[in-house]
Structure formats: structure tokens, C-alpha cells
Amino acid sequence: MTLTITAQTISTKSIEQLNELSGENVKLCMQCATCTGMCPMTAEMDLSPRKVMHLAQFGMLDRLSDSNTWWKCASCHACTVRCPRGIDIAKVMEALRQRVLRTNKNYIEPSALPAERIAELPQIAMVAAFRKLTS
Amino acid sequence: MKISYYPGCTLKSKAANLEAAAVAALAALGIDVEEIDRWNCCGAVFSLTADDLVHQVGPVRNLIRAKEKGAAQLLTLCSMCYNTLARANRIMRDDAVKRDTINRFMDDEIDYAGEVEVVHMLTFLEREVGWQKIREKVRVPLEGLRVAPYYGCTLQRPAEVGIEPFGSFNLMTGLLTALGATVTPFDAADKCCGSYQVLNGEAGARSTAAVIVDRAAAAGAEALATSCPLCEYNLGKQQGRLLEAGQITTAVPTFYFTQLLAVALGVAPESCLFELNDPASLDLLKTKNCLVAA
Numbered sequence: 523m524t525l526t527i528t529a530q531t532i533s534t535k536s537i538e539q540l541n542e543l544s545g546e547n548v549k550l551c552m553q554c555a556t557c558t559g560m561c562p563m564t565a566e567m568d569l570s571p572r573k574v575m576h577l578a579q580f581g582m583l584d585r586l587s588d589s590n591t592w593w594k595c596a597s598c599h600a601c602t603v604r605c606p607r608g609i610d611i612a613k614v615m616e617a618l619r620q621r622v623l624r625t626n627k628n629y630i631e632p633s634a635l636p637a638e639r640i641a642e643l644p645q646i647a648m649v650a651a652f653r654k655l656t657s
Numbered sequence: 658m659k660i661s662y663y664p665g666c667t668l669k670s671k672a673a674n675l676e677a678a679a680v681a682a683l684a685a686l687g688i689d690v691e692e693i694d695r696w697n698c699c700g701a702v703f704s705l706t707a708d709d710l711v712h713q714v715g716p717v718r719n720l721i722r723a724k725e726k727g728a729a730q731l732l733t734l735c736s737m738c739y740n741t742l743a744r745a746n747r748i749m750r751d752d753a754v755k756r757d758t759i760n761r762f763m764d765d766e767i768d769y770a771g772e773v774e775v776v777h778m779l780t781f782l783e784r785e786v787g788w789q790k791i792r793e794k795v796r797v798p799l800e801g802l803r804v805a806p807y808y809g810c811t812l813q814r815p816a817e818v819g820i821e822p823f824g825s826f827n828l829m830t831g832l833l834t835a836l837g838a839t840v841t842p843f844d845a846a847d848k849c850c851g852s853y854q855v856l857n858g859e860a861g862a863r864s865t866a867a868v869i870v871d872r873a874a875a876a877g878a879e880a881l882a883t884s885c886p887l888c889e890y891n892l893g894k895q896q897g898r899l900l901e902a903g904q905i906t907t908a909v910p911t912f913y914f915t916q917l918l919a920v921a922l923g924v925a926p927e928s929c930l931f932e933l934n935d936p937a938s939l940d941l942l943k944t945k946n947c948l949v950a951a
Binding site: 565593 | 705738851858886
């Protein structure tokens with residue numbers, strides 16, 4: 523992944539917004555990729571958690587908007603507990619999800635769930651998925 | 658001894674086996690479980706954004722119900738309920754600004770400042786009963802049953818609410834050892850089962866679940882012990898599908914740790930609602946002679 527970084531591509535406002543929403547400081551990341559190594563969902567992600575953190579550090583949220591990474595995050599906190607810089611990466615992923623969900627957009631459609639799935643899924647699966655992936 | 662108890666929604670239906678076995682086992686240990694009044698959903702997942710307080714209202718309301726009863730501790734069984742309640746409790750205890758906002762928002766409730774301790778049953782068993790006493794009460798030792806303790810995510814992460822440090826599995830190991838089982842550690846005991854991602858394309862959750870079952874089988878485990886209904890769904894109820902798809906080769910039946918505790922204490926299998934597990938689970942206990950004689 524080649525990044526062209528200029529004064530125009532870096533958005534300090536986006537970095538501030540993301541930090542405010544997550545309560546974290548993405549600039550602390552030193553790109554060691556421990557998060558990627560810990561993440562159980564990387565096979566499903568188009569950008570690894572490390573790459574997401576890299577783009578987030580430059581406030582390149584437009585570049586991130588097509589990524590599925592934070593939608594595939596299971597909020598398992600494996601990255602968080604091992605981050606040597608102490609960043610709660612799960613909170614950064616949540617902030618990226620919430621930026622979209624708060625514009626009244628759903629990532630999954632509850633109404634599209636087949637009745638037989640609803641019948642077998644534990645309630646916590648549905649409550650959790652709707653909280654994380656719908657507005 | 659009496660303990661206040663928060664069940665959570667799944668334990669009243671799809672995971673009624675987790676609750677039924679726990680209540681029966683605790684009764685056998687001389688502990689009376691008192692369900693708190695008018696409890697509501699814990700929210701299942703903890704809100705991670707800094708400005709989202711409205712989603713803390715649900716879990717905090719449950720903690721207020723426990724405080725109203727005069728409870729010092731609130732017992733939870735489900736890992737996700739434990740995590741959500743314990744994290745909300747820390748906000749109320751440690752963050753004066755957020756505590757004040759939440760208390761004022763719920764002005765028809767008594768003020769709450771984290772007075773109740775949220776305690777998971779594994780912690781409770783070790784602290785209030787002790788492995789030695791449990792060992793003495795075992796009527797049907799789980800001899801020859803090789804069980805892998807599986808914690809998943811929410812019992813241990815994040816560290817501030819972990820029932821024990823990330824990477825250590827002493828509580829479930831202590832319990833299973835006291836029950837006479839052979840504890841089979843494996844290297845995916847704290848790996849995420851895929852969680853709610855099972856509703857988001859499913860493939861991801863299934864492949865993570867397959868890795869966990871596979872590694873447990875490779876370590877020689879015959880059974881997996883868990884405390885989370887979502888883990889039990891992804892690893893247990895979905896296991897037949899993983900086998901069919903060739904994603905795993907060996908079945909490793911799943912149990913709630915409360916079910917293993919109950920059967921070892923001599924609780925009748927009917928009281929542990931094994932019909933809510935995959936049929937392989939009860940079959941394994943029968944084969945291993947781990948059930949009390951009818």
C-alpha cells in the first residue's frame with residue numbers, strides 16, 4: 523500500500539474527530555502490527571487493523587470509508603490487550619463504525635434475517651450484531 | 658448463603674441449560690440464588706465510544722435493582738452479561754462526570770456509584786465455596802473426561818474486568834480439576850469464536866470457530882467447557898455444520914461449565930437441560946459414565 527502524503531491528504535480535523543469519538547489517540551500507534559497478528563478476523567478484512575490504524579493516523583477517513591475492516595471486527599479486544607502502545611484499538615474500530623451508523627445507515631438488515639436463523643440464534647448474538655452493525 | 662443473581666435474556670430461553678444447571682449446582686452446594694426483580698437486557702455488548710452514555714442506562718439499571726435489594730455482589734453466568742455489567746459498573750464507580758450524568762438522566766431511580774460488585778460464577782465458586790469444598794461434594798467424578806477450558810473474549814478482556822489475567826485459565830482449570838476431569842489446555846482458549854459476526858456473512862465466524870474446535874481436538878480434548886451462549890452457539894450448535902463442510906474433522910462436544918459442575922455434584926441430567934446442547938454432548942457423558950445413576 524503506497525500512501526501519498528501531502529498537506530492536502532492529511533486531515534487533522536478527521537484525526538481529532540476520531541480521537542474524540544474513540545477516546546483514544548491514534549497517533550500513538552507505531553505500526554508494529556501486533557493488532558493484526560492478534561486479530562481472529564483478518565482473513566475477512568480487506569485492510570489489516572494495522573493499515574486501518576495507519577490511515578487513521580493521517581486522518582484519511584475517505585480512503586477508509588470503503589474498507590470492511592471495522593465491520594468485520596468482532597470487538598474481541600485481542601488487539602487491545604496486546605497493543606504495546608496502550609491503544610484501545612477496539613474503540614477506534616467502534617468509532618469508525620459509529621461514524622457511519624450515526625448517519626442512519628445499516629450494515630446488515632435485520633429484516634432480511636431468515637425466520638429459521640432467528641429461531642436458532644441466541645438473543646445475545648442478535649442484540650450484539652444489531653448494536654454493532656445497525657443504526 | 659444467599660446470592661443476588663442477574664440471568665440475562667438468553668438464559669431464559671436458548672441457553673436455559675446454562676442457568677438451570679447453575680441453579681441446581683449452587684443449591685447442591687448450599688447456595689440460594691435470588692434473581693433480582695425487574696431486570697432488563699444488559700445490552701450484550703459494551704458501548705465503546707466515548708460519548709455514548711445512553712447505552713449504559715440498561716446495565717446500570719440492573720445494578721440499581723441489585724443495590725435496592727441490599728446486595729453486595731451480583732452473580733452473573735453469561736460471559737457477555739458479566740462483561741457489560743462489570744464495565745458499566747466501573748464507569749459508575751470511577752468516572753464522576755459520567756456517573757453524575759447517568760444518575761441525573763435516571764432521576765426516578767436511586768443514585769448509584771458502583772456499590773455492587775459484579776461477579777462471575779467462576780470467581781464466586783473459587784472465592785465463596787473453594788475448590789476443596791467442591792471436590793468433597795463431588796458424587797460423580799468426571800474421571801477420564803478430557804475437557805478443554807474455553808474462555809473466549811469477554812471473561813478476560815479488557816484487563817480491567819477480566820476474571821483473571823489474559824492468557825491464564827486458572828479458574829476453570831481449578832474447577833474442572835476439582836470435578837475430577839482431566840484438564841486439556843489448548844492454544845486457542847482465549848481466541849474469539851467469531852461472536853456476533855455470525856450474523857454478518859457467517860463465513861468469518863465459522864472459520865474462527867473451526868480453528869478453535871480443531872486446536873482443541875489436536876490437543877486431545879474430548880469436550881469444550883464454556884460460559885457464553887454465543888460461544889456455545891458458534892462452537893457447539895454450529896459444529897455439525899463445520900463437520901459437514903469439512904472445516905473440522907473431529908467433533909468436540911461443548912458444555913456449559915455449570916452443566917459439568919452439576920452432573921459431577923450428582924444433579925440429575927434432566928435438570929441440566931442437555932436437550933438444548935447438541936445431542937453429542939449428553940452422549941459423551943453417557944459414554945464416559947459421568948452421569949448419576951437414575
